[in-house]
Amino acid sequence: MTVALNYRVSGEGEPLILLHGLFGSLENLGGVAQRLQDEYQIHALDHRNHGRSPHTDQMDYPAMAADILAYMDQAGLERASLLGHSMGGKAAMQVALSAPERVERLIVADIAPVSYPPHHDVILEGMTGLDLASLASRQDADRALARYVETPAVRQFLLKNLQRVPEEERTEAAPAAFRWRINLPVIEASYNNLAAAPEGEGPFTGPVLFLKGSESAYIQDKHREAVMSLFPAAQLRIISGTDHWLHAEKPDTFAALCRQFLAEQ
Template sequence: MSVALNHRISGQGEPLILLHGLFGSLENLGGIARRLEDGWQIHALDERNHGSSPHTDDMDYPAMAEDVVAYLDARGIEKASLLGHSMGGKVAMQVALKHPERVQSLIVADISPVTYKAHHDAILEGMQQMDLRGVKSRTEADARLAEFVEMAGVRQFLLKNLERIPAQEQVDDEVTFRWRLNLPVIDACYGKLAAAPEGQGPFEGPVLFIKGADSAYIQEKHRDTIRTLFPGAELKIIEGTGHWLHAEKPDAFAMLCRRFLEQA
């Protein structure tokens, strides 16, 4: 069953849907939204169990794709372009494979339509084990999360999901912060999120894959799968970037998106 996704709309023009990655929210692609809203109407979405969207007990790509289609239906959008990063890229691919008539064009940022080995176990375990009792600031939260997550940049990204509990909702004076992510369900469904999007394809519309040169998420061995599902796909590589290519070089990333969308 689909859920009504939290969203932010900006700009004017043809609709462009932005879909963030795992542990993210619509703010993650905010820099790209600002760079493209002069030419497109940007619909940045929080996916289920993320950001301010509803929490659900299930989470897989068919369900998350239906959330996007329901969003389009609710706004009377017959066809839109989709831009997804990482997990959001898989959601976007799922929409294109299952509902090709709803997709004008597709941009996939640093992810392939394949199953990956689990590699977020330590993060999920650490976030769930982290003791939030007595935490009064993000600095204190960062120090506690450092026991489980070594890289400071990763911690800062994860801590964007920490929110202060409204006074009227507090049940324990010692707990003033909480994770807005639905961590138990993300953990339980992680195998489904590591899986490939479902659908035999092909999606015949225009598709752009953008790879961070230093990232291993899009590999040569994925080429045949990509070509089978998305025969019209092209690949662009941004040098000097990793998996967070849209944040590391936003101008270069946005320019590639702009050129592609103008021609699609």
């Protein structure tokens, strides 16, 4: 069953759908939207169990792709280009494999169509182990999470999902001042689904751009066969001096490469 995704539309022109990564929300690609909305109609979406989209017990790429296609139907988009980062890149690839006739062009940021070994275990342990009932401030949460996540910027990103509970919603049975906005239990239970490769019987033969951070290991030479078997028209561009968060580390370069690709005949 599909869910009605939260969205934000900006700009005018040909439609471009933006899809964020794990633990994120549509705000993560806000810089990309700002840089491209002069020429494209941007549809930024929150995936199910993320941001302000509904929570549901199912979390896998076929379901997420169905949500995106349902949004396109609702928005009257017969075809659109898709840009996805990390988990959002896999969801975008799933849409292209499931419904190639709906996808104009595809941009995949720093992820390959392969299964990855678990590598968010410590983050999930830190987030699920956070004692929300004992938190008095975000600073408390940051200090507790620092035992699991060393990098302050990563903690700041994760803690964007921490919401303060309004006083009127607190009860004796649920007195906590904070709660997670994301559906953390389902994300944790579905992690193997999210580490898996997108599913597809036949290739997507339309134009595809893979963008890789030069310091990131998410796209490797060994993935080339998997990429070309599913996306035979794929091209790869590498943004030097960036890691997995390439769109935030060099936003102007990232947006320029996207604009160039989207404008190609």
